[in-house]
Amino acid sequence: xxxxxxxxxxxxxxxxxxxxxxxxxxxxxxxxxxxxxxxxxxxxxxxxxxxxxxxxxxxxxxxxxxxxxxxxxxxxxxxxxxxxxxxxxxxxxxxxxxxxxxxxxxxxxxxxxxxxxxxxxxxxxxxxxxxxxxxxxxxxxxxxxxxxxxxxxxxxxxxxxxxxxxxxxxxxxxxxxxxxxxxxxxxxxxxxxxxxxxxxxxxxxxxxxxxxxxxxxxxxxxxxxxxxxxxxxxxxxxxxxxxxxxxxxxxxxxxxxxxxxxxxxxxxxxxxxxxxxxxxxxxxx
Amino acid sequence: xxxxxxxxxxxxxxxxxxxxxxxxxxxxxxxxxxxxxxxxxxxxxxxxxxxxxxxxxxxxxxxxxxxxxxxxxxxxxxxxxxxxxxxxxxxxxxxx
Numbered sequence: 488x489x490x491x492x493x494x495x496x497x498x499x500x501x502x503x504x505x506x507x508x509x510x511x512x513x514x515x516x517x518x519x520x521x522x523x524x525x526x527x528x529x530x531x532x533x534x535x536x537x538x539x540x541x542x543x544x545x546x547x548x549x550x551x552x553x554x555x556x557x558x559x560x561x562x563x564x565x566x567x568x569x570x571x572x573x574x575x576x577x578x579x580x581x582x583x584x585x586x587x588x589x590x591x592x593x594x595x596x597x598x599x600x601x602x603x604x605x606x607x608x609x610x611x612x613x614x615x616x617x618x619x620x621x622x623x624x625x626x627x628x629x630x631x632x633x634x635x636x637x638x639x640x641x642x643x644x645x646x647x648x649x650x651x652x653x654x655x656x657x658x659x660x661x662x663x664x665x666x667x668x669x670x671x672x673x674x675x676x677x678x679x680x681x682x683x684x685x686x687x688x689x690x691x692x693x694x695x696x697x698x699x700x701x702x703x704x705x706x707x708x709x710x711x712x713x714x715x716x717x718x719x720x721x722x723x724x725x726x727x728x729x730x731x732x733x734x735x736x737x738x739x740x741x742x743x744x745x746x747x748x749x750x751x752x753x754x755x756x757x758x759x760x761x762x763x764x765x766x767x768x769x770x771x772x
Numbered sequence: 773x774x775x776x777x778x779x780x781x782x783x784x785x786x787x788x789x790x791x792x793x794x795x796x797x798x799x800x801x802x803x804x805x806x807x808x809x810x811x812x813x814x815x816x817x818x819x820x821x822x823x824x825x826x827x828x829x830x831x832x833x834x835x836x837x838x839x840x841x842x843x844x845x846x847x848x849x850x851x852x853x854x855x856x857x858x859x860x861x862x863x864x865x866x867x868x
Contacts, residue, residue: 553850694817694819694820695820698819698820698821698822699820699821702821704820704821725847725849726849726853728847728855728856728857731847731855731857732857732858735818735845735857735858737843737845737857737858737860738823739841739843739860739861739862740862741841741862741864742864743838743839743864743865743866744866745866750834752831752832752834753831753832753833753834753836753837753839753866754829754830754831754832754866755777755787755828755829755830755832755839755841755864756827756828756829757775757787757827757828757829757830757841757843758825758826758827759773759775759825759826759827759828759843760823760824760825761773761792761818761823761824761825761826761845762822762823762824763818763819763820763821763822763823763824764821765820766820767820768815768817768818768819768820769792769817769818769820770792770793770817770847771817
């Protein structure tokens with residue numbers, strides 16, 4: 488009986504700890520982190536969380552500062568004469584920090600300033616921005632469904648995964664989408680933000696479909712970047728030398744000739760073959 | 773990708789280089805064209821499942837008996853972070 492009570496209390500605590508999709512407008516990064524942060528997930532999923540911390544998904548804002556700077560300076564300010572507000576910033580952040588969708592315009596503007604400052608080397612700004620990323624709740628809830636208009640939006644407080652294994656800490660549901668390459672394509676392909684434009688940023692999935700799958704390729708993103716070699720949630724990519732080495736093969740052929748034997752110019756003919764063994768073009772993202 | 777040759781006299785000669793870069797920015801991370809603009813023009817990346825061949829022809833001074841050709845393939849993750857993916861070499865003899 489006593490044990491049952493303790494388990495009951497633990498469950499209540501877990502439910503209070505696990506972040507749920509809060510609805511509302513947030514004015515500070517602290518508020519956003521409190522509502523959507525990843526730290527509580529670590530309580531039960533330490534190994535997975537440690538893996539994720541090594542991934543670029545955990546640095547999806549601070550690792551792309553150059554792109555944000557280009558978007559803000561050359562795009563919004565110079566070419567389009569548009570304000571740095573939530574609506575415009577979300578064209579980047581729907582992929583790089585989807586949870587900013589619930590940020591206030593003032594917070595969005597502040598984040599735009601932080602991005603510019605961090606790009607210029609302000610470490611404090613970079614540290615602040617490092618709290619924004621693609622974390623657990625993003626893939627396992629916010630974008631867990633690929634057919635939102637048909638199946639309905641993901642349920643608040645429910646975590647979607649390939650198994651749907653029940654958890655005492657939160658609701659779970661099995662997701663077939665999360666194991667598919669199409670799941671990843673929504674950011675690693677042409678992207679359609681809520682305003683209906685089509686954004687051409689990184690289009691890795693285009694070459695996956697048209698040049699890999701179309702020629703007999705059978706693996707998914709998850710096969711190589713998660714399941715292979717126990718990579719899990721580290722999602723290794725181009726920033727892991729081993730991954731690039733695996734993706735690109737090299738062959739060097741070279742021969743020496745003299746154009747006129749005996750007195751000709753020593754000439755080397757060098758042929759280098761680079762074979763892309765990945766399921767998408769390199770480089771891209 | 774950088775190709776160099778070290779001659780039997782110890783000289784190091786740059787033979788050539790080739791960039792397979794991400795659309796939109798150069799190796800220093802500076803914007804060249806908007807992402808969709810460059811995609812309309814050319815794809816500079818390595819396509820999947822295919823071998824991309826590059827050929828270089830290099831002439832050396834008379835009297836050179838052999839050279840070591842070295843190819844270094846470097847991945848430029850960011851302007852500040854680069855990693856060598858492959859470094860391969862081959863000796864070429866001119867007096868066979």
